[in-house]
Each structure stands twice: as structure tokens, then as C-alpha cells.
Amino acid sequence: MAYLRLLPVLVLVSSLFVAGLALAVVQSLGYLPALGMTRLTLAYYGQVLQDPAFQASLCLTLRVAALASAGACSAGTALAVCLAQVGRAAGWQRLLAQAPLALPHLVVGYMVLLLLTPTGLVARLLHAVGLLAGPDAFPALVHDRFGWGMVVAYVFKEAPFAAVLIYPLVGGATRRLQEAAATLGASGWQAFRHVAWPLIWPGVLTAWLIIFAYTVGAFEIPYVLGRTYPRALPVLAYDKYVSIDLADRPAAMALAMLLTTITAAVAWAYMRLAGGAGDRLAQVRSGRLD
Amino acid sequence: MTRAAHLHGLILRALLAGLLLPFLPVLIGSVSAAWRWPGLLPQAWSLQPWRYLLDPGARVLPALGESVLVAAGVTAAAVLISLPAGQALGQQAFPGKALVEVLVILPVLMPAFAPVMGLHAALLRYGLADTRLGVGLVHLVVTAPYMVRALAAAYATLGTRLEEQARTLGAAPWQVFRHVTLPRLLPALISGALFVFLGSMGQYLLTLLASGGRIQTLPVVLYPLMTAGDRGMAAAASVVLAAPAILVMWSLDWAVRHAYRVRDLLGV
Numbered sequence: 128m129a130y131l132r133l134l135p136v137l138v139l140v141s142s143l144f145v146a147g148l149a150l151a152v153v154q155s156l157g158y159l160p161a162l163g164m165t166r167l168t169l170a171y172y173g174q175v176l177q178d179p180a181f182q183a184s185l186c187l188t189l190r191v192a193a194l195a196s197a198g199a200c201s202a203g204t205a206l207a208v209c210l211a212q213v214g215r216a217a218g219w220q221r222l223l224a225q226a227p228l229a230l231p232h233l234v235v236g237y238m239v240l241l242l243l244t245p246t247g248l249v250a251r252l253l254h255a256v257g258l259l260a261g262p263d264a265f266p267a268l269v270h271d272r273f274g275w276g277m278v279v280a281y282v283f284k285e286a287p288f289a290a291v292l293i294y295p296l297v298g299g300a301t302r303r304l305q306e307a308a309a310t311l312g313a314s315g316w317q318a319f320r321h322v323a324w325p326l327i328w329p330g331v332l333t334a335w336l337i338i339f340a341y342t343v344g345a346f347e348i349p350y351v352l353g354r355t356y357p358r359a360l361p362v363l364a365y366d367k368y369v370s371i372d373l374a375d376r377p378a379a380m381a382l383a384m385l386l387t388t389i390t391a392a393v394a395w396a397y398m399r400l401a402g403g404a405g406d407r408l409a410q411v412r413s414g415r416l417d
Numbered sequence: 418m419t420r421a422a423h424l425h426g427l428i429l430r431a432l433l434a435g436l437l438l439p440f441l442p443v444l445i446g447s448v449s450a451a452w453r454w455p456g457l458l459p460q461a462w463s464l465q466p467w468r469y470l471l472d473p474g475a476r477v478l479p480a481l482g483e484s485v486l487v488a489a490g491v492t493a494a495a496v497l498i499s500l501p502a503g504q505a506l507g508q509q510a511f512p513g514k515a516l517v518e519v520l521v522i523l524p525v526l527m528p529a530f531a532p533v534m535g536l537h538a539a540l541l542r543y544g545l546a547d548t549r550l551g552v553g554l555v556h557l558v559v560t561a562p563y564m565v566r567a568l569a570a571a572y573a574t575l576g577t578r579l580e581e582q583a584r585t586l587g588a589a590p591w592q593v594f595r596h597v598t599l600p601r602l603l604p605a606l607i608s609g610a611l612f613v614f615l616g617s618m619g620q621y622l623l624t625l626l627a628s629g630g631r632i633q634t635l636p637v638v639l640y641p642l643m644t645a646g647d648r649g650m651a652a653a654a655s656v657v658l659a660a661p662a663i664l665v666m667w668s669l670d671w672a673v674r675h676a677y678r679v680r681d682l683l684g685v
Contacts, residue, residue, distance in 0.1 A: 129509040132501035133517060139498060140561045141520040143554065146539070147532025154535060161538070202432065209429035212422055222667055223433050226440075229662035231619030231636060234443075234655045237643050241442035241652070246454045248442045254455045262454060283439055286432075337526065344528025346622050351644070361528060365622070368534055383531035394526035398519060 148387065155380035162373055171377040175385065183357035188343055189389075191274040191359070195281035196338035200331055202282055203289025204297075210290070211297045227287050236351030239280040243268040269352050276352040277359070281342055289334040296330040297323075329400060336397040340390045360386050443659075446652030466653035477657065480638040487549055487634060488617035491556045495564045495613045496606070503568025508577060521565050529559045533626045540627060547631040553617075555627040560616040564609035571605035604673055611669050615662050 156167040175181050206224060213220075227235070242248050245262035253259035269276035301323050308318040349359030358366070364386060367379035446452060447466055449459030470477045505511075506518060533555055537546065545551030575598070583593045599606075621636040630637060639654040 129505040129511040132505040135498035136502040136521060136561065136565055137517070139494075139554070140558050141523065143536065143558050144524050144529070144532050145520070147529075147534075147536035149535070150539060151531045151535030202435075205428060206432050209425040209432065212425040213429055220429065220433055222670070223436060225666060225670070226663050227436060229615055229666040230659050231621070231662070233621055233636065233640055233643065234659050235439075237651060237655050238439040238443050241446065241648075242439050248438070251455050251457055255457055283436065287436070340526045344530075346528075346530065361530065365530070380531075380534065383528075383534060387527055387531045390527045394523070397526060 151380050151383055151387075155377055155384045157377045159373075159376060162376075164377070171381040172385075175378055175381045180357065181360075181363065181382070181385075184360045184363045187272075187274055187353075187357045188349075188360040191277045191281070191349075192339050192342040194274075194278045195285065195342045196335045198278060198282040199285035199338050200289045200293075200335045202286035203291075203334065204293050204327075204331055206286060206290040207294040208297050211294065211302070224287055224290065227284050228291070230284065232284065232345065232347040233351060235280050235284045236348040239276055239283060239348075240269055240351055243276050243279060270354050272354065272357070274353070274359075277348055280348045280352055281338075281345075284348075285338045285342075289331075289338060292334045292337075293327070293330050296327050301326050333397060333400055336393055336400065340393040340397065343393070344386055344390050443652045443655045446648055447656045449649055449652075452648070463649065466647070466649040469650065470653055470657060476633065476638055477635070480633050480635045481657075481661075483549075483633055484618050484635040487553050487556065487632070488614050490549070490553050491560060491617040492610050492614045494553070494557055495561045496610060499561060499564040499568050499609065500606075502565045504572050506565065506569040507572025521562050523562070524559050525562045525566070529555075530622060530626060532558075533623050537626060547628045549632060552624050552627050552632045552634075555623050556617040556620055559620075559623065560613040563612045563616070567605045567609040567612075568602070571602055575601055607669055607673055611666060615666065618662060619658075 155171060156169065157164050157171055158167055210221070210224065230238075240247075244250070245265040245267070250259060250262060250265045253265075254261070259265060268279070304322050304326075305318040308322045309315070313321070344361055346359075346361040346365060349362050353359050353362060360382065364379055364382040367375050367382060370376075370379070445459065448462055448464060450461040450463030450465065452459040469475055502521070506514070506521070536555075540546040540551050545554065579597050579601075580593050583597045584590075588596070618634075619636065620634070621640055624632060624634050624637055635658060639658055642654040643651040645651065
């Protein structure tokens with residue numbers, strides 16, 4: 128009976144996704160009958176892995192994803208904890224904290240672009256208070272080799288998302304347990320470290336993994352804020368895919384599959400962790416504690 | 418106010434100021450004609466970008482209609498397929514459940530453009546490639562998992578006790594769902610539907626890949642404006658893309674809170 132209820136989702140969502148992946152794998156191995164290519168080969172993977180452009184892209188993508196997810200989780204946890212502690216937060220504070228959730232990613236990229244270019248709003252504010260001589264003195268934060276602009280854009284967009292994931296873990300139930308520990312003689316730090324933190328950190332780690340996995344595969348923000356070299360991995364894959372030379376197609380698929388492998392590894396880590404985090408919170412909620 | 422609450426209030430205001438900052442250049446820029454360095458405000462104001470966007474020739478309003486049409490269809494389909502799936506995942510145990518959970522959450526964790534690129538040839542063969550149905554299907558694949566996840570969590574929290582009691586009192590299954598389950602499911606249903614709707618409205622790359630640019634949703638029409646030279650136009654386009662989404666989210670938030678406040682007052 129359960130299988131019947133799951134059938135629509137499995138047919139319309141999961142099987143399409145998996146079938147698409149399978150087709151991408153097959154094409155990355157060089158199977159493109161429309162072009163007369165029918166022999167399976169790993170040559171395209173070899174070609175991609177040895178390309179210095181790919182290696183530079185990989186470094187950039189992983190670096191930006193790691194920093195972005197760490198920043199978003201830190202800011203998101205701070206947001207969640209502050210909103211929980213402040214209690215009946217004024218309506219506008221809650222609304223503003225939610226706003227980035229609704230923004231499309233390309234718009235976020237453009238907003239951060241206007242903010243962080245050498246003649247952008249931040250530069251003008253610094254100039255107005257006398258901290259900046261002119262646009263030339265402003266560090267390159269967009270279209271830069273490191274990827275700072277992209278990190279800022281992701282933190283802006285994903286911190287509220289992390290806050291939404293973490294807020295239930297820092298709310299009433301956790302604080303009541305901390306207070307209970309305090310009545311039993313624990314200091315503020317002990318109550319946090321041994322009671323609250325074990326409940327919070329799996330959620331933070333889960334949020335980090337979700338955001339990291341998403342950021343590695345995201346296209347739109349690097350498209351707006353990135354350089355032409357090195358390009359983020361998804362942009363590299365897209366450029367190869369829309370290339371006029373159709374013989375580039377298998378290499379594009381190989382790039383896409385390498386990208387997918389990275390996120391699959393992160394997804395696997397998330398899977399191992401997510402069960403544990405959910406169980407803990409459910410136990411707290413229902414009053415059972417070990 | 419305690420010292421802890423005071424400190425937290427301060428940090429909160431700093432964080433919110435940081436969240437507000439990126440909105441300013443876009444909001445101000447969309448009504449500016451000239452905003453050169455080092456002005457904190459534009460030297461010249463103008464509504465020209467807006468006049469252009471609202472002009473029928475710019476195809477912005479039809480594109481908005483297209484986006485809403487596709488998004489509404491995707492949301493309706495997501496609700497229909499996610500309710501039973503969420504119930505099964507949230508309340509039932511069955512062999513292979515772990516595998517099903519992995520399959521359902523796959524599009525959340527892995528980028529969809531590899532599967533969509535792979536599927537494009539298949540879409541072409543079945544005549545779905547440049548159609549609203551094909552685009553809607555692709556949007557569904559990447560947004561439905563969030564709704565299934567939200568509903569599964571909600572169903573798990575709700576349990577089956579009240580439904581069982583209603584059944585023993587003689588209610589038919591559809592009555593149980595309509596009067597017992599649905600009202601308590603509403604917050605998760607609304608937030609899931611919101612996520613799906615906004616997710617579909619904001620899709621650019623996948624719409625492009627699945628329709629080759631034939632289906633002109635709002636992002637497809639407006640994004641080229643944002644990479645072109647005219648800053649005022651790009652800013653106005655950003656506002657057109659962002660404002661409806663934010664307003665929809667805020668009004669649903671208000672509606673849900675208002676509904677629960679009324680229920681509390683009435684004691685129902």
C-alpha cells in the first residue's frame with residue numbers, strides 16, 4: 128500500500144532524475160549515435176582530468192563552496208540563536224531575515240555585484256567616511272581569482288536557509304533542557320557544552336553539507352560573479368555543453384558527471400548524518416532522553 | 418531586558434543590516450538615470466527602465482504570465498504527488514524505505530543539470546522538449562523533493578492517533594483527511610507549496626536546457642537584460658524578479674500566522 132502512494136513521486140521525479148543521470152553517464156563515455164559515435168571509452172574523462180582549466184575550476188569551486196557553507200552556517204546559527212533568544216522578535220525583523228529565501232540566484236548574484244564592484248555601494252560608503260581614496264584602492268572582490276564575491280553572495284542567500292534549518296534546534300526545548308541542567312548545578316558553559324551543543328551540532332553539520340553540496344553544483348552565481356578563468360565547474364560544463372562543436376558534448380557530460388560525483392560523495396555523508404540528527408530531536412521532543 | 422537578550426538583540430540588528438544592504442543598490446538603481454561614482458544617491462532619477470519593462474513590446478508581462486502558469490501547474494502536481502508520498506514516508510514502515518528516501522532526496526543534493534542535459538535527447542524524442550509540459554516536468558523534478566520531505570516530517574510529527582479516533586467515530590477516510598489531517602498539515606503544506614512555486618518561478622538554466630529558450634518564462638526574458646550594459650534596466654529587472662516572490666512569501670507567512678491566531682482566539 129505504501130508503494131502505491133509512493134508511485135507518482137518515484138515515477139515522475141526519481142526515475143526521471145536517475146534516467147537522466149544514466150543517459151549523461153552513457154554520453155560521457157562517448158556514446159552519441161546521432162553523431163555516429165557508438166564506442167564506449169574513458170578517453171573523455173582522461174581529457175577532462177588532465178586539462179589545467181578543469182583543475183583550476185575544481186580548486187575554485189571547492190574553495191568557494193567550503194567557505195560559503197561555513198560562512199552561511201555561522202551566520203545562520205547566529206541568526207537562529209539571536210532570534211530565539213530575543214523571543215517575540217518584531218515582525219519586520221523576522222520578515223527581513225526571511226527575504227533572501229525568496230530571491231532567485233541570478234538576482235542575488237547581480238545584487239552582490241552592484242554591492243562589491245570597485246565603484247559599488249560598499250566602496251562608496253567607505254569613500255564617504257574617508258576610508259577609501261578611490262575605486263583603484265578597493266580590493267577586487269568580484270570577477271577575482273579567489274572568488275570572494277561568490278562567497279559573499281552565497282552567505283547572503285543561504286544564511287537564512289541555514290537559520291531555518293537550525294532554529295528548531297535552538298528553540299524552546301533545548302533552552303528548557305539547559306535550564307534544567309542549570310537547576311541541577313551546571314554552569315552556563317557546562318549546560319551549553321554538554322546539553323545544548325550535542326543537540327545543535329548535528330543540525331549545523333547537516334546544514335553545512337546541504338549548502339556545500341548545493342554550492343558545488345550551482346550555476347547562476349558564478350555565472351554573474353565569476354571570471355572567465357578559472358570558471359566554476361558548473362559554468363565550465365555548461366559552456367562545453369552549448370559549444371557549437373558537437374564533438375565537445377561527451378567532454379561536457381564527463382565534466383557534469385565529475386561534478387555530480389563530488390556532490391554524490393557529500394550527499395552520502397549527509398545521508399549517514401541525517402538519520403542521527405533527526406532521531407535525537409525526536410527523542411527530545413517526545414520527552415525521552417538518554 | 419536581560420543582558421543576554423540585549424546582546425543578542427544587538428547581534429541580530431547587525432546581521433539584519435548585513436542582509437538589508439544588498440537590496441539597496443538594486444532598489445535605488447531601478448529608478449536612477451545616472452548614478453556615477455562617488456554618489457551615495459543617484460545624480461539623476463528616472464522611471465525610464467520601468468516604462469520600458471511595462472511596454473508590451475518588451476514581452477515582460479506575457480513572460481510573467483508564462484512563469485506563473487508553469488509554476489502553478491508544477492505546484493498543483495507537486496501537492497498531488499507529495500501528499501501520499503509524505504504520508505507513506507512519514508508514517509509507514511516498509512522494506513526498502515531507506516532506498517526510497519535516498520531516491521526522493523537525490524535532486525536536493527545533486528545538481529540537476531547533468532540529468533537534464535542527459536534527458537534532453539529523450540525529451541526531444543517524446544516531443545516534450547520545447548513544451549510547457551516538458552519544462553514543468555523538469556521544474557517538478559527539482560522542487561518536489563522539498564515538498565515530500567516537508568510533508569513526511571509533518572506527517573511523522575502528527576502521528577495517526579486523531580485519525581484513528583475519527584475513524585472509530587464513523588468518519589469516512591476522505592472526511593478524516595479533510596477535517597482532521599488537512600488543517601494540521603496546512604503549515605507544512607503551505608511552506609512546501611511556497612517553496613515549489615518560488616523554485617519554479619526562479620528557474621533559469623533548467624528552463625533554458627529543457628526548452629532551448631522557446632518557453633519564455635520571466636527569468637528567460639529578463640536575465641539577458643541583467644548581463645547587458647544598462648544598469649538601470651538590470652536593476653529594474655531584478656526588482657521585477659524579486660518583488661513578487663518576496664511579497665508572496667510574506668503574505669503567506671502573514672496568512673498562516675493570522676489563521677492560527679484566529680483559531681487560538683476562537684478556541685478551535
